Ligand code: GLN
């Protein structure tokens with residue numbers, strides 16, 4: 175086979191939600207029964223066509239496989255699972271006789287239906303994207319389902335393009351999968367690799383037949399040191415996989431991309447396989463230096479694709495430095511290309527859609543601008559540095575302007591940080607303060623609460639949007655929000671919850687709300703990025719030193735508390751989550767930025783206490799997400815992230831009950847850190863995993879309050895009373911009664927009122943049943 179040449183400039187992936195969130199609208203309208211499958215497919219196809227044209231306009235080649243096909247209706251991991259037929263038994267009726275799954279069936283696997291739980295969802299590496307976790311059984315029958323992959327390639331060809339299909343690679347697919355619940359103990363999905371590979375071979379054959387010259391197989395699992403399978407087994411799997419795929423014929427040339435970190439010893443293994451191109455993340459990782467002679471000789475035969483444009487952040491950055499990094503790859507191979515470090519799915523479409531950022535726009539690059547940066551560097555590679563001197567200089571000049579711009583450094587913030595001492599990070603010991611809180615709050619056994627938000631109805635969204643656009647009087651807006659808070663408080667009183675919330679109607683987003691009120695942040699107008707499925711967030715941009723010009727949440731909480739005798743929880747977003755879900759300045763350590771945010775929250779907690787709020791929740795759902803993939807960097811991260819939380823909460827009175835909320839159930843590596851947060855009560859996700867998580871927590875000796883979720887809010891399903899009773903009993907078998915709280919997995923804002931009321935009613939009824947039995 176003669177290898178087609180690899181394009182000098184490419185990207186690993188592109189946002190798929192659409193510049194105006196077209197895909198979100200199309201998918202949600204299909205889910206709601208307002209449009210047909212044909213209409214949805216047509217919208218998707220139009221979006222793919224627009225993306226190709228746009229990428230070509232921005233400088234990627236039309237016919238040299240530079241444009242990746244990374245469209246997905248929901249999730250790329252689900253796509254890969256479906257493409258190889260890895261569909262759990264409970265969904266097998268959705269697959270037709272030819273092994274194909276229609277779109278409705280695909281969405282059922284993603285979202286669940288009736289009693290059928292969807293696939294579990296979890297964080298994609300160190301990003302804020304969530305993928306669906308495939309389930310593999312010892313007897314999963316793998317079979318190719320190539321239609322969707324092939325269609326994209328053919329559709330591109332019809333429009334005059336040769337694009338590059340992208341698929342999660344076989345090793346990553348299995349390493350990210352979990353054993354199906356029916357699998358015997360000790361079964362590992364990766365042990366099914368030999369059965370899976372023939373299906374990938376067949377997919378490659380079909381893609382080749384459709385005209386694909388290159389295929390990209392993403393193998394990020396190999397950079398992730400927290401995967402539980404032994405490294406030597408991972409490397410064996412990698413060798414086997416790419417020896418088999420490499421030997422397949424006919425097939426497209428294979429480009430293995432390894433975003434989100436360094437390949438480490440996996441590079442030696444991959445170099446020894448027949449793959450034609452290897453992508454290295456040179457933003458998180460670096461150009462390998464101490465390579466074995468054999469690896470060097472092998473890499474010299476391959477195309478090395480330097481991921482030098484950061485797919486994670488929005489800074490325009492140091493373009494000259496990026497060119498140096500990719501040029502240093504030229505010492506390893508004569509065939510070098512430039513790319514992004516990761517898919518651009520983590521950044522918004524384009525800065526062209528922003529009008530409110532003033533001079534700061536010039537510091538930024540979103541997806542489209544990053545594609546252009548790739549174009550500049552590719553030209554630098556082809557024609558030499560001098561050919562792009564003007565572009566490199568312009569980027570450097572923007573960096574210089576950014577360094578000295580007003581607000582980037584604030585003397586008052588810096589001296590306050592300097593003056594902190596150890597005592598600012600601790601409260602009275604838990605054993606001493608817990609009885610003070612019990613006396614203050616007088617809660618029943620198994621206290622019930624929610625995570626904060628209540629359903630955000632169309633009227634609330636409209637009211638907020640009208641106010642944001644300046645179309646509504648402040649007094650009118652405030653009275654609308656107060657009316658909603660009153661409704662939510664009344665509802666909770668009627669349902670019989672113990673610790674109430676105000677419902678967060680005033681919050682568009684749990685980070686943006688604070689970003690809009692803190693100095694040092696910008697918010698965007700159209701900077702949407704996909705979080706999971708059709709869910710998008712609009713990360714704020716943290717560019718300068720952070721301070722709090724005025725209280726941010728106090729008036730809403732004070733009002734809510736004035737309506738009830740029961741405690742109302744104040745609701746704040748923690749420093750780590752504010753960082754994790756924003757695009758954060760890259761010119762100082764995250765630890766320092768986190769402490770600045772923590773101080774602002776500390777002042778807010780003081781003001782909430784002064785307003786009579788006795789329970790305050792500081793959400794840290796992103797604590798796990800920012801955990802570095804490299805083991806060496808983890809303890810330093812956990813030190814500063816825990817420290818920032820403790821700095822934020824350390825000024826609270828002993829009688830104030832501090833809650834925190836974490837959105838996920840995978841604790842393993844951060845359990846010690848969660849304990850070190852020293853929150854009085856921690857709520858976590860547990861319903862989807864049927865409480866598996868509580869065993870670990872209990873056996874670790876965790877003795878503070880814990881609220882494992884009993885209602886999976888990611889799905890429209892209403893849990894039955896019996897089901898909730900069972901979950902509570904599972905938890906209470908291992909968690910001491912005085913420590914156990916009853917709550918949903920997460921906030922309710924994405925749910926409708928009917929299902930929320932029905933679910934909360936069942937939760938309360940179940941809690942009462944368990945209390946009565948005791
Ligand atoms: N308090 C927030 C809410 O209820 C928490 C959201 C989250 O954890 N992602 O919506």
Ligand code: ZN
Nearest residue numbers: 795837920921
């Ligand atoms: Zn949550």
